[in-house]
Amino acid sequence: xxxxxxxxxxxxxxxxxxxxxxxxxxxxxxxxxxxxxxxxxxxxxxxxxxxxxxxxxxxxxxxxxxxxxxxxxxxxxxxxxxxxxxxxxxxxxxxxxxxxxxxxxxxxxxxxxxxx
Amino acid sequence: xxxxxxxxxxxxxxxxxxxxxxxxxxxxxxxxxxxxxxxxxxxxxxxxxxxxxxxxxxxxxxxxxxxxxxxxxxxxxxxxxxxxxxxxxxxxxxxxxxxxxxxxxxxxxxxxx
Numbered sequence: 001x002x003x004x005x006x007x008x009x010x011x012x013x014x015x016x017x018x019x020x021x022x023x024x025x026x027x028x029x030x031x032x033x034x035x036x037x038x039x040x041x042x043x044x045x046x047x048x049x050x051x052x053x054x055x056x057x058x059x060x061x062x063x064x065x066x067x068x069x070x071x072x073x074x075x076x077x078x079x080x081x082x083x084x085x086x087x088x089x090x091x092x093x094x095x096x097x098x099x100x101x102x103x104x105x106x107x108x109x110x111x112x113x114x115x116x
Numbered sequence: 117x118x119x120x121x122x123x124x125x126x127x128x129x130x131x132x133x134x135x136x137x138x139x140x141x142x143x144x145x146x147x148x149x150x151x152x153x154x155x156x157x158x159x160x161x162x163x164x165x166x167x168x169x170x171x172x173x174x175x176x177x178x179x180x181x182x183x184x185x186x187x188x189x190x191x192x193x194x195x196x197x198x199x200x201x202x203x204x205x206x207x208x209x210x211x212x213x214x215x216x217x218x219x220x221x222x223x224x225x226x227x228x229x
Contacts, residue, residue: 105205
């Protein structure tokens with residue numbers, strides 16, 4: 001597709017279960033970002049990838065959160081042993097590498113996670 | 117990392133021009149300034165980007181003073197559909213690395229009839 005694709009769009013899970021959220025960026029976009037947005041709040045930075053490497057993981061809330069990216073394309077955000085406070089919309093964005101077009105992020109529609 | 121500061125909220129009426137200013141005192145030489153619009157239940161959408169002086173596109177203008185420590189998004193003749201949250205983002209430095217892009221709290225614009 002032409003845009004950033006995220007799946008699932010909605011996920012309801014029970015506390016303590018693991019969840020995987022997937023992001024398929026725009027073809028050719030080497031930078032990929034994950035953000036979390038709780039209800040009525042701003043965007044909280046989680047992690048970004050440049051190619052397959054993640055230069056900065058400091059935004060991940062705890063060691064229950066992990067992310068990987070393979071082949072410089074699809075990324076997966078995994079949350080282990082989910083807690084109710086993990087409930088939020090998880091947004092993925094991609095962009096071209098540095099220079100003039102850097103900072104122009106293309107966002108997916110997000111994955112809404114509800115932990116019961 | 118350049119931190120941004122924006123007003124939390126603004127009100128306007130249909131047909132008025134709206135100016136939203138963002139402060140970014142520690143902007144880096146290579147940083148660009150980008151503005152996004154977000155509607156409820158949607159991901160943010162790119163509006164406009166600039167480096168210095170003035171940039172204009174079909175939906176907005178962006179004014180950046182010479183010292184680049186602030187920027188102003190100008191929305192001409194707003195309508196009810198412009199009610200949204202507007203974010204100012206600073207970053208994207210480097211020739212091969214976009215860097216860590218941190219969003220501020222955003223400005224909630226409420227357009228009234």
